Amino acid sequence: MDPVVIGIAAMVVALSLIFYGVPVGFALGVVGFVGNGIMLGWPQAIVQTQLVAWEAGSDFLLIALPLFLFMGQLVFNAGIATDLFETVHKWFGRLPGGLAVTATIASAGFGAVTGSSVAAVATMGTMLMPEMRRYKYDPGLATGSLAAAGTLAILIPPSIPFIFIGVWTETSIGKLFVAGIVPGLLLALLFACWVVVRCVLDPRLGPRGPSYSWSERFLSLFRLLPTASIFGVVLGGIYGGVFTPTEASAIGSIGVIAVAVAMRRLTWQALADALHQAAILSAMIYLILVGGILIGKFLVQTQITTNLIAYIGQSGLDRYLVIALFTVMYLILGAIMDTFGMIILTLPFVFPIVLALGFDRIWFGVYVTVMIELALITPPVGMNVFVMKRVAPEVPMMVIFRGAAPFGVITLLFVVLITLFPEIVLWLPSTM
Amino acid sequence: MVDAPLGDDPPHGRSDSGLVARLSRGAHGLGAYVALPGLIGLIGVDVFLRYVLRAPLPWGNEVGSLLLLVAFVASLPYCTHSGGHVRMDLFYARYSARGRRRADAVSALCGLVLASVLAYQSFAEVGRMYRLGSGAYLIDLPYWPFAAFLGLSASVLCLQFLLAIGRGFARIPEGMDR
Numbered sequence: 001m002d003p004v005v006i007g008i009a010a011m012v013v014a015l016s017l018i019f020y021g022v023p024v025g026f027a028l029g030v031v032g033f034v035g036n037g038i039m040l041g042w043p044q045a046i047v048q049t050q051l052v053a054w055e056a057g058s059d060f061l062l063i064a065l066p067l068f069l070f071m072g073q074l075v076f077n078a079g080i081a082t083d084l085f086e087t088v089h090k091w092f093g094r095l096p097g098g099l100a101v102t103a104t105i106a107s108a109g110f111g112a113v114t115g116s117s118v119a120a121v122a123t124m125g126t127m128l129m130p131e132m133r134r135y136k137y138d139p140g141l142a143t144g145s146l147a148a149a150g151t152l153a154i155l156i157p158p159s160i161p162f163i164f165i166g167v168w169t170e171t172s173i174g175k176l177f178v179a180g181i182v183p184g185l186l187l188a189l190l191f192a193c194w195v196v197v198r199c200v201l202d203p204r205l206g207p208r209g210p211s212y213s214w215s216e217r218f219l220s221l222f223r224l225l226p227t228a229s230i231f232g233v234v235l236g237g238i239y240g241g242v243f244t245p246t247e248a249s250a251i252g253s254i255g256v257i258a259v260a261v262a263m264r265r266l267t268w269q270a271l272a273d274a275l276h277q278a279a280i281l282s283a284m285i286y287l288i289l290v291g292g293i294l295i296g297k298f299l300v301q302t303q304i305t306t307n308l309i310a311y312i313g314q315s316g317l318d319r320y321l322v323i324a325l326f327t328v329m330y331l332i333l334g335a336i337m338d339t340f341g342m343i344i345l346t347l348p349f350v351f352p353i354v355l356a357l358g359f360d361r362i363w364f365g366v367y368v369t370v371m372i373e374l375a376l377i378t379p380p381v382g383m384n385v386f387v388m389k390r391v392a393p394e395v396p397m398m399v400i401f402r403g404a405a406p407f408g409v410i411t412l413l414f415v416v417l418i419t420l421f422p423e424i425v426l427w428l429p430s431t432m
Numbered sequence: 433m434v435d436a437p438l439g440d441d442p443p444h445g446r447s448d449s450g451l452v453a454r455l456s457r458g459a460h461g462l463g464a465y466v467a468l469p470g471l472i473g474l475i476g477v478d479v480f481l482r483y484v485l486r487a488p489l490p491w492g493n494e495v496g497s498l499l500l501l502v503a504f505v506a507s508l509p510y511c512t513h514s515g516g517h518v519r520m521d522l523f524y525a526r527y528s529a530r531g532r533r534r535a536d537a538v539s540a541l542c543g544l545v546l547a548s549v550l551a552y553q554s555f556a557e558v559g560r561m562y563r564l565g566s567g568a569y570l571i572d573l574p575y576w577p578f579a580a581f582l583g584l585s586a587s588v589l590c591l592q593f594l595l596a597i598g599r600g601f602a603r604i605p606e607g608m609d610r
Contacts, residue, residue: 017542021524021535023517026542033549049546050553053582057501060493063475066468066503243479246496250475272465279464280516283507287517291546338518381522 003039007302010035014295014345024341025287032294039301052293057286060246061167066282067249068158071256072114073274078260078267081123083223084109090212090220092192097199097206099132100145101192104152108188109224111153112231113256115160117376121150121384125391131209138205139395144377144403145195146391147384151373151411152191156184157235158252161372163245164285164343165365168292169351173245174238175429176365181235182428183366183418187373190410198406226259239432285340292344299348308349309356319357323419326350327371327412334375339383342375343368359422366425367418374411377404452591456509459585463506471499491571498568498578505581509588512543537600540593547589554583 010031017027029049037045056062075081088106095101106128107120114120125146132142154161157177166173199206212220234252237243243251260266299305312322333342347368354364376384379401388400418424474489474496482488489495511517524535560566561576568575 017538018520019523020538021519021521021527021532022539022542023519025517026539026546029546030542033546046549046553049549050557050582053505053550054501054557054579057504057582058497058578059500060497063471063496063500066500067472067475070468070472242483247475247479250472251479253472254476275464275468276460279460279468279503279507280511280514283463283504283511284516284518286504287508287511336522337520341518341520381520 003302007304025291028291028295035298063246064249070278072116073277076119077270078265087220093209097195098209100195104149104191107149108152111156115158117150117153120153121387140403143400147388148407179429230255296348330371335378339372456513459506460510463503467503494568505585533600540596544593547586551586
């Protein structure tokens, strides 16, 4: 049988299993194994499966994954974000829609020490939602802004998707981290501006918060020092070439432990919970990675990707049109799939095509991560919206989705912006 | 994950107290409370020695990589046991109890294929690595115990999947299929 036909049939089977409800890692792994067995012979497929599990599991670069997950979980469990929220609120709370602006900026700041958007929504939502209720914020704006702001955490480094994409595409994780800074800050600014404009046009949506004196504002900055110092050491170390991302993840973890101890917020329970969660999440991501690599190796054998690249090359499609088609594809996949499943399922096809079209691999990493951000607030499986629903059970799910929709539109426009002006993404890493 | 629920165990958790569940919890404990802190400590000390004392641990990277393997592999059974693997639940969430059991059984079947291949080949590698004396380059640390651990973890997974398949095709009492 034609290898391309085998490849297409295998992808149909993999997608069917995933849609049926088989965990993504199992579905990709078993199809990859069977496919390799057909293409290479069973003895080699068996050896390759074990080799992939061994090599992916002992990849030094991947150490950053469990350690940054641990760091994020500890920041969450130890309640370190409270000071961040209070400082940002003192500076921006007085603006129209000040609490929603605070949510955006504090979530971006929180992302700088965690890399978990769910942690950002759960933490900031828990702190801000009671205040938003007190000030009678529009439920859609309140919950939508919190759910959307949480997505910034995966674009602003350290970012778990960047590690995952970096390992899979053999792209510098350090450069991906640095490349996420400008787009992350820009997107946070756009979100905040949108909130202010909406609340200027209709002040009932989000009234201004209390005013603070300049001395109170400046004094509050001292409380930001622990968070800022962790971010500075992790990112500064990577940017300056002092640390690798792996080393930065260990230093960041030790830094968070030290800050939590200094703030008297570290309990044995918080530490144990953080280790427990980080280990489970790492195992889950590891399995998806192994499944993805297996199916990726199989697809190389079928030459399906090579044929697809050749087809797109011969079709004369404009490269921006191809990106637009990928964006639509990611929107659809993001609406129905988990983010890691979405990445691992598409990378074997999309990454080589994007490179062949002349786009930069760093740019691509940021592009995919922005698309993941969209997936986190897109119905019916927007993870951030589900978490927000847990924080604000009185607000109907559809109201949260509707509230997050304008931020989704802004994110889509941002994709257009970084596609037309890739320098937004590539400038900072080019200075490394 | 970027994005798994925080603070709770993952969804679809089970509270088995059998041997397989105890084995998965034990392995998870080794990964979460030994391998992960070990990684943080090892990399942290290595950075300190490298940049402050200019005397890095030559074997730091190799041992770190093997600790990572232990951390990943150790928690796989527990992650599976507690339903921590991500799945698309667009349809799964709408299945009846019987439908979910069937889907779980198909999932377990897929997992069983992978885990049995991993267990078989890992144990085969144990013998090969032992005979060849494969190990880390910069420290006297053989690879075979790590391959054996991978095989053991995959074996626990196999047992979990066999139990899940059994549950999937077990008769469901009348009126319990919703």
